[in-house]
Every structure is written in C-alpha cells, then in structure tokens.
Amino acid sequence: MADKILLIDGHSILNRAFYGLPPLTNGKGFHTNAIYGFITILLKTIEEEKPSYLTVAFDRSEPTFRHKMYKEYKGTRKPMPEELREQVPVMKEVLQAMGITVVEQAGLEADDIIGTLARRCSSADKEVVVLSGDKDLLQLATDTVKIKIPKTSKGQTTIEEYYAKDVKDKYQVTPSEFIDVKALMGDSSDNIPGLPGVGEKTATKIIATYQSIENAYAHRAEVKPPRASKMLDERYDLAVLSKELATINVTADFPFELEGAKLNNIFTEEAYVYFQDLQFKNLLPKFTVAPIVNDIAKKFRVITDEKEIQTALANLKNDCFGVAYQKDIGFAISDQGEAFAVPLNNPMTEMLLLPYFVQALSKPGKFCAFDVKKLLKFHGVPRDKSWFDVSLAAYLLNPLKNDYTFQDVAQEHLDLVIDEQDPELLLCYEAYTVSNAKEILRKKLKETQMDELYDTVEMPLVFTLEDMEEAGIKVDAITLKEYGDKLALGIEQLQAEIYAETGEEFNINSPKQMGEILFDKLGLPHGKKTKTGYSTAAGVLEKLAPEYPVVSKILEYRQLAKLKSTYADGLANYIGSDGRIHGTFNQTITATGRISSTEPNLQNIPIRMELGRLIRKVFIPEPGYTFVDADYSQIELRILAHYSGDEQLISAYKEAEDIHRLTAAKVFHVPFEEVTELQRRNAKAVNFGIVYGISAHGLSEDLSITRKEAQEYIENYFQTYPGIKKFLDGQVEKAKADGYVTTLFHRRRPVPELKSSNFNLRSFGERVAMNAPIQGTAADIMKIAMIQVNEAIKSAGLKSRLLLQVHDELLIEAYESEVEQVKEILHQHMERAVTLEVPLVIDIGIGHNWYEAK
DNA sequence: AATCTCACG
DNA sequence: ACGTACGTGAGATTA
Secondary structure, three states, rough: OOOEEEEHHHHHHHHHHHHHHHOOOOOOOOOOHHHHHHHHHHHHHHHHEEEEEEEEOOOOOOOOOOHHHHHHHOOOOOOOOOOHHHHHHHHHHHHHOOOOOEOOOOOHHHHHHOOOOHHHHHOOOOOOEOOOOOOOHHHHHOOEEEEEEEEEOOOOOEEEEEOOOHHHHHHOOHHHHHHHHHHHOHHHOOOOOOOOOOHHHHHHHHHHHOOHHHHHHHOOOOOOOOHHHHHHHHHHHHHHHHHHHHHHOOOOOOOOOOOOHHHOOOOOOOHHHHHHHHHOOOHHOOOOOOOOOOOHHHHHEEEEEEEEHHHHHHOOOOEEEEEEOOOOOEEEEEEEOEEEEEOOOEEEEHHHHHHHHHHHOOOOOOOEEEOOOHOOOOOOOOOOOOEEEEHHHHHHHHOOOOOOHHHHHHHHHHHOOOOOOOOOHHHHHHHHHHHHHHHHHHHHHHHHHHHHHHHHHHHHHHHHHHHHHHHHHEEEEHHOOOOOOHHHHHHHHHHHHHHHHHHOOOOOOOOHHHHHHHHHOOOOOOOOOOOOOOOOHHHHHHOOOOOOOHHHHHHHHHHHHHHHHHHHHHHOOEEEEEEEEEEEEEEEOOOOOEEEEEEOOOOOOOOOHHHHHHHHHEEEEOOEEEEEEEEEEEEHHHHHHHHHHHEEEHHHHHHHOHHHHHHHHHHHOOOOHHHHHHHHHHHHHHHHHHHHHOOOOHHHHOOOOOHHHHHHHHHHHHHHHHHHHHHHHHHHHHHHHOOOOOOOOEEEEOOOHHHHHHHHHHHHHHHHHHHHHHHHHHHHHHHHHHHHHHHHHHHHHOOOOOEEEEOOEEEEEHHHHHHHHHHHHHHHHHHHHOOOOOOOOOOEEOOOOOHOOO
8 A cells, every 4th residue: 555644734723723622721821722632633633544654734924925915905814812822833842842744834825835745745656635624625635635624513523534526526516626616706714805796606506517717707608697797707807816816836846855754653752741741641641652760759668567667757857748648548758858658458547547647747847738737637636836738839829720739739840740540659749749849839939929928827827727627617407407398398389389370390490491481481581591591590580570470489489499409408418416517618719819618618608688598597606605706897998998099988987987878979979968878879889899890881780770871980980089990900000011910918819811812801801900909808818817816716715716707707606704805806806917098897796696696 | 511590708 | 892790619400
C-alpha cells in the first residue's frame, strides 16, 4: 500500500475546537480548550488513518494576497477572541514538541499550503488525507485525496469523509465545480462577494448544468432564473473575481521535504512537559517513555513495624514537619525532604495508629498540613503550636478555584507533577508537598501583601471554626418532626387542589411538566424561556398569580415542598447522637473571602417568610443557656461610606440617621420628613444595588420599574454621592489595570472576566470589581471579630460558646449568668474589630430559640 | 452531571 | 442589540 500523508488545516481545527468546547484553563489562567480539542481530534485521526507522514499548516498573521483582496470589499475580518489568540502560538510549540512539522508561509493561506501539498504528494503516488473544519477544502478531493471534516451534533463529534465521488453525491457537483458554486453564491465569512441574489440552490443548479462559470457565461442568455441570468451578464467581473478568491492555489512555491514530515513517536519528553503545563491530565498516561526521572519517591518509606515507627518518630529533627492523614489509609510525616508513611492495615487499627500520629504531632516544632482543621478533630492533637495550613495559603493566592488539592499546589508552586497511584506513597507526597511548599507560599503571600491577613486572620480562624463545629447546635428533633408533618398535610391538600384545578395529575416538582400544563395545556401567557423550556421561576409565576388562582397554589406548594425537603427532613438527617447538628464551615470556597456552611448549610435557614421562619424555633440552647444573637447593622453600606469618603454619608452614620430615608430624600428631591414608605423602600433597593455593582436592568427588575426610571434613580444617586461613584469607577479601573481588586486587609479577588471579548462577561467583571472589595472587607471584619469574640469567651473562662456565623451575624449559646458579659464581649469585639470612618454597630437579640433571638 | 428552583446574607 | 443584579448550598428532576 502506498504511504499515506495526513495534512491538517491548523487554524480551522483550532477554531472548531475553541468554539466546540467550554472554556478550560490551566491553573495559571491560560486558556487551553482549543489546544485540548485539537490534540483530541489529532489523536483520533492518527488512530483512524495511521498515516506515515503528518503536516499541519497555519496561516501567517500577515495579510495574504487573498486577504488584501477582500479588504477592498468588506473591510477587516472579525478579530479573533483573546482567549483563542493566546492559544495559537502555544499550539504550534506543542506540535513542534511532538515532532510534528508545522508549515506556514508568508503570503500563503493554510488552504493554499494544503492544496499544494495535496497535489504534490498525490503526484508522488502517496495517499492523501486532509483534515479541516472548513468544507471549502472539498474542492481538493480526488480518488486518492480524502477530505475529513469533523461535525458536531448533539454533543457527539463525527467525522465526515469525502472522496471526489462523495462530494458529487452530496453536493451534485464535482470538487472542481464546487469552486464555481461557492464563487456564485458567495461566502460572507470568507468575504467572497458572489453574485447578488444567487444562493446555494441557484448556484448548484447553474453549475450542475453548465459545469463552470465561464461556460454559464457563454450560455448566459439561457441561464435560469432570469435574475441569475441578468446578474451573470451585468456582473460577470464579480463572478470572475469571486472564483479567483474561492480557488485554492495548488501550485504554490515553497520548500517542503517529505522526509521531514515523517511521523514518529509524538509522545516525546518535550511534549510531556507541555501537557503537564497545560494540565491535560487524562492524556499523560499515553506517554510510555519515562519522561522525567522522578527521584523524590526514592526518599519515601512505608513503615509497618511498630519498633520502626518508634525509631522513625524519635529520629525526627525539630524544625518543620509536613503531616498528612487520610481516613482508612494512614498518616505520613515529611522531614527535610524525606517522608515516611504509616499505613492502616491488619493488625494496625486506627486505635493503635492514632496515638503514634498524636505522638508525632506533640513533638516540639512547626507543622504544615493541607487541612489543619481536619487534623484538629483527632483527640489529643495539640492546637497551641505553630501550624501552617497550605490550603489556606493557596486559597488566598487564588480564591477562584473550585477545589484545592495538594497535587495542584505541588504543580503550581513547586513545579512538581504528582502522578502516583499507590495511596501510601501518595500520602508521603502530600506530607512532602506541604512541608516544601511552606516557604514559597510564605514568600508569595508576602509579595502580595497577604502575609498579615494569613497570620492574623485566616490561620487563627481555623481554630475558631473548629471550636464552632465541635460545639454544634442543639435541635429539638420532636418539634422538627411535628413541623415536617404539618407541612406534609398542607402539601397533600394543595396537591389535590392543583390536580383538580388543572384537570391532570402531574409532578408539580418538575418544571418541565409544570410548564407544559400551564403554558401548553392551559394556555397561560409565558414569560421568559430557559434553554430547556418555559421558565416557571417564582418571579414569572408571581406575575400570573393574581389572575390565575391555581398559580398561587403552585407557589404555595413550592414553598411548603422546599421547607419540608430541605429543612424539615434535611436537617433531621444531621442531628447527631448528642442531639446537636455539627455542620462544617468551609474556609476555601468563596471568591470574596466569606466562609461557607455545608452538611448542612446553616447559613440559609429561612427567615424572610413567617412559615419558614418558624423552623428557627427548633434551634435551641442547652438547659441553663440562652441564645444571644448579634448582627452587624448595614455593615456593607458602612464600608462603602468609609471607602467613598462621602461627608454626608459619614456624618449620617455618625449621627445614627436612617440612611435609606436620607438616600430617598436626596434621590427623590423631597424633604427628609416627607419621604414616603415607597420612596424609602426604593432607596433601600438602590443602596443594595450599589453594593452589588449596580445595573439599570437589575434594579428595574427588582423594583418592577422601567429601565429608564431605574437609570434615573442611579444617576440621581451618583449625583447625590459623587464619592461613591468615584470609588466604584476606581475599583473597575484598578481591576482592569492590575487584574484584581483588594479588600481593606489586602485580600485579593482576581477579575479575569474583564479581559473577555464577551460583553456580558465583561459587564459581570465590572460588577464583581465593585462588589468584591465591599463584600470581602465585611467578611474580613467578621472573621477578625469571630476570632476575638471566641478568644475573649475562652480566656474569661466562660461556659458560653460561639455556635454559628451567618455572614453578618454571630449566634452564641450563653450560660444564663454570663449573658451580660457575653453581650459586652460582642459589643467590644464586633464593633471595634476595625476602626473605620464610620462607627460599626451591632444589634443584639436574646431568646430561648433562634426565632426569638433574631 | 447538568439544570432549575429557592433558601440565606 | 445585547441580558444580569453580588456571594453561597441543597434537593428534585432529567438527560
């Protein structure tokens, strides 16, 4: 069989991959989706075709002859999005690292290179396969030149294959006639003018009949329809030019050595480095050559003998240890570049193993770990020593990641790729990574001015959160059950009524079924559509409720169903044997620096609606204790007032004036005393909107007013408080210039969206830049307050305990005789956590359950 | 696994 | 001409 050569149209495949895949980035924020898609399709095609030679052709960035021609007609092309542009040079480097020849030539487009190579190779008796995303290349098809075009439909990629006869079958014309068809119909994306009024159908018919533009012109009088006949006669010049533009040059002059394109092993060491950097983890196993000699693992040991464990522990040097513990696996300790693991196995049970772990942690010295809070849960692990939590440092340096793993830290900060399957060695790697990453992370924290934030806020907070998780909150299981039963009754009742009124039994929890019943069957006017069907969101249904009583019942059903599934039933599952719920507070989740709460989420317990709010009655203190609840009054607006330096706002807060009323008076130009309820409510919404990064659309949606009115509110607001406008604009400017914004305590929030070519994403980035410093500073202040409140309670030897944080609120289970002292501590440390231009104020509530206390 | 909906600050 | 308020987590349905 003749040798086969595969020719790839680089830009068109890269383009397809870019638009066909969701945005992917490596840890450094570099986009990788186009390269990934290209490599995937490249591997698939090599697998299918098994070519002996391979070449990828790219356009050069300089304008080519044909580009110059279009410019006279259509101006410039749409620019390539930045997210794709940055991938092009790297794509070429990756191909070169894989030993694949890349051809690009000034003055030639990739099409011309491929056309010429296809012609030369098939003359040299080679089989030729062309891979392109562009069907223009079909003009190159012959009996021995095959064109492959990937097509994506319904998420499935299939590759269509065309020899000359397949082109004829599908398009009714031969490959060379295909040029004339395209020339007649034109192609706006390629800036080929074509003949006005001639589309695909007409063009195909003309060429199928006359074989070429020239022959059609010779018979122009007979050409049908008359419109085309006329155009051919009058604008033949346009047709000729179009044909020139549409024709791929197959006789271009450029050097090419076939032997240089020989396809060898593409999984080279050089390529491995690129794949690591791009984080194509699933492709790494394809590399069979041991790419990088990894001698770190040589320093790892697995110890099972108890005597040896003793010896290893005794031999630890006292400086800085890395420690790791994995449930059901064991623990590992790293010391000065070495590491050993003590696995859990028969006969080493957890009971026997834990004391060794605690013994190791009780040695003098400093300790690094990936999740210190988790380690503190083990009985006997000392807290009063120097801990360094690597996950927190990694989070501060980039708070946008979905999860934090020590493998990612090793790759990003130590340039070490860990591809280890053995669980015990993996544990050694973790211990090794955390001990070795400490210094570099400290250095980076210092460089970003976040070392103080780390040392005085994030790291100490670990202990506060662990105290809170250990304390848990008592829940009255019996009352919770009764509450659930009551909801179940209501749900049953409403369900029956909804079925009766719609005349059908369906799953009310299914938005799909509900949409069909409401909008198709009953013909109610539908509002927004989602990508899968009608929207049945509360906002849409509320607009219909006054006119259609059944919709109100659906809304009520939804409310009850939510309360039952998420809260009544949901919370019951988390009540422990001590009658308390011990949730988890997460410190490395949010982009802004807030903490989050999971398993269960205790930060979204209902309060806004009375029926939901009742559930707070099941959260109760121990006998002899009382709840003391403290929340910051308008902390975000106060931070905004501080940042803006606006004298009116600052003095209003100093005088404890009603800020929403003041805003209403200014924005609506009425005397302070004459502000109506509605005006105050609207002004409050504007104040909220400002904190979120105001947009006229968002505000109009929230207030059910027109965009124009919302725009006027906003303009009046900025006129009233010019300092706020200046501050918000400044944040957006800073984010554009630096790529991030910061809080009062130097916490960073990167804003990569501002670089996007997508308008919506960019607008989102602007709102983020305005909101993050405010929300983040509030989070910082609350964290500082929590640490201080918790410490003050403990150092005063009180029995009272901090239980929950809900962003601007702290809940304390206070021993009854300590209530006054606790209130004093809360005032002291929450209101004085930081000194701003405006006072910080808290409101305190007291009660025998959370409902009463708030 | 993705989508929709809805609970909170 | 476009389309969203900022930040979260959980349950139910559907693909």
